[in-house]
Amino acid sequence: MSQKSLHLRLGTVVVLCALFLVFYAIPSFVFAPSNVGNIVLSPLFWPFVLAGLAGLVGAGLLASGVSSDDTPFEDADTGPSDGPAGWLRLLGLATIMVLVMVALPRLGMVWTSMLAFVACAFLFRTRHPMIAVICAIVVPLLLYAFFAHVAGVAIPQGHFVRLP
C-alpha cells in the first residue's frame, strides 16, 4: 500500500461520509427546537461544522493522494503467512464478539468469558492448550471475585448456573 492509494481511498470515503452527514444523517437524527433564534446556539450547528470540516479534510486527502508518489510504505503490513486464513480468523473473532453479546445476559459474564477465552486462544493457534484452558477457568473467576465481592459490581449471573 502506498500513500497515494491510501489517501485516495480515505479521501473518497471521507468526502462521501461528509455528504451523507450533511444531506441525510444530521437532518434526520439531530433534533433542534423550532424556536432557536440564532444558528450558532442550535444543536445542529456543531455537527454541521464538523461535517464541513470532514469534507475539507477529505478533499485535502484526495489532493494529497493525487500529488503523492506511488512508493509503498516501508513498514507496510504484508499480511499473515497463511494467506486467507487471516481473514477467516478475523471473521471468527467477530463471531466470538457477537456471541459474547448474545450470551452475556443468558449465560452470565463468568461462563461467557470462559468460553470466549478458550475460543480466542484456539483461534490464535496457541501452543499451550492446557494452560489456555486453565487460564480460561481461573481468570474469569478471579475477575468475578474482584468485581463482585471487592468492587461491589453486580456481575450478570445468567439463567443457569449462579455463583456465590
Add this chain to the structure above:
Amino acid sequence: MSLLDSLAAGFALVGNVEAFFMLFCGLIVGVVGGAIPGLSATMAVALTLPFTFAMTPINGILLLLGVYKGGIFGGSIPAILIKTPGTPASSATILDGHPLAERGEAGRALGMALYASCTADAVSNLALILFAGWLASFALNFGPPEFFALILFSLTIIAGVSGESLLRGALSALAGLLLATVGLDLIYGTNRFTFGDPNMMGGLNFIAVLIGLFAIPEIIAMAWNPVAHLGKTRALGKSRCSLADYLGSFKSIIRGSMIGVFLGSIPGIGAAPSAFLSYSEARRTSKNKANFGKGEIEGVAASEAGNNGVAGATLIPLLALGVPGDVITAIIIGAFMVHGLQPGPMMFVLNADIIYGLFIGLIVSSVFLLLVGSIAIRGFRFVADVPKRILMPGVLVLCIYGVFAVNNNIFDVGVMFVMGWLGYVMMRNRIPAAPFLIAFILGPLLEDNFRQSMLMSGSDPLILFRGPITWTFWTLTAITVVAITRSTLRQKVPLS
C-alpha cells in the same frame, strides 16, 4: 488553605500503607505492561482503570500514575533486549541500547536506563510540584471564552500525536469530535444521533471508547497474524552499570530531564520526540560522538532521561488546566471523572488535599521505580516468556469485565467491541487513534464553552477575543498552526 495546611492534608490522605501499596503495585503492573511488546504503557493504564472504581480517588489515581511511570521505564527493557520498543517513547533507546546488548552488555544498558529514568522522573516531579499550582492560580481567572481559546489551542496537540500524517491525524480527531456529539444536546436537551436508544442519550461511555480504541485492536491484530510477535531475546550479560558510567552521563541525564520537562508541559508533544531530541543533543555535545549508534552508554542515558522527564510534566496541564498532556494522561482524566473529580484550576481549591497527596505519592514513586526496576531487569525473561496467544484472550476477558463495571451496562461492552473494530480499521489504514481520543474528551468541552460564550454575549463572536488571556491563546494557536504547516512543508510531504 495555606501551603502547609495543604501539605498536611495531603500527608493525611496518603500517609497510609494502602496508598503506597497501590503506587507500588501500579509500578509493577506498568513495568510488566511496558516490557511486553504490543501491550504498551497506554494499554496497561487503560486496562488498570476499571480496577480503580472500587478504590478511594487518591489510591486509584496513584495506582494509575504508578502504571504510567512504570510503563514508560518498562518499555526500555524490550527495546534493549529484543530491539522492539515496549512503548513508542523507547524508540530512541534502541539506537544504543540494542548494540550494547549485542556486545553482551545488556545489564549495563538496562542499569543505565533505570538510573537515568529515576533521575529524570524525580526532576519531572519537582517541576510538576513547582509549576502546577502557579498555573492553576492563574487559570482561576478563566471564563468560558478563555476556556474555549485554551481548548482550541489544546486541540493543536493533535499535530503532536498524529504520527506520520497530519491529515490522517485531523481525520481521526474529527471522527472523535463527531462521536462526542452523540447524546442529548447540552443546552436544549434534544436528541443527537441517539436513534431513539436510551443507552445513547448520555453519550458514549468514555471508558468503553478508550478501551475499545487501544486494547481491542491489538487482540484483532493477533487474530490477523498470530505469529507477528515472535522475536529473539538477548541475555543480560555480566557487566553492570557503574557509578563512573552514571557520573559520566550525568550532564546528559540532567539535560534530557529538562528537555522532557519542557516538552512534556506542552500538551501533545509526548515522550518520543523528547527522547529523540535529548539523544541528538547528547550526541551533538558528547566527546564520544562517534560511538553514538554503535553502543554508547551516554546515548541510552540521554534517551531514557528524555522520555521519563515527560512523565511528571504532562500532569502540569492536566492538573492545572484540565487539559491532557498526552494520550495516557487523557486516560487518567477518566479516573478523575469516574471518582467525581474535575481536573483543572478549581481542583486546587476544592480538592487541594488530593493534589498534594498526589505530589507526595509522585515523589515516593521515583524511589519505588528504582526498586521495582532493579527487580524487573532480572525478571524480564519471565515477562518475555508469557505466551502472547494466551495473554490476549486474557486481555479480552479483562476488557469485558472492566467496561461492564463502569455502568453495569452490557451496552457498553458492545460499544467497546464496535470501537475496537473501528480502531483496527484505523490501525490498518495508518490513522492514529490518539487524536480520536483526545478530541473525544475535548470536543464536548469546546462546544460547551463556545455556546456558553455565545449565550453570555448574545451571540456576539467578539467575546471570544476579549482580554489578554484569549489573545494569548489565539496567538499561540496561530503560531502552532504556522509551525506545523512549515515543518510539514519542509519535509516535502505537502500536508500529509
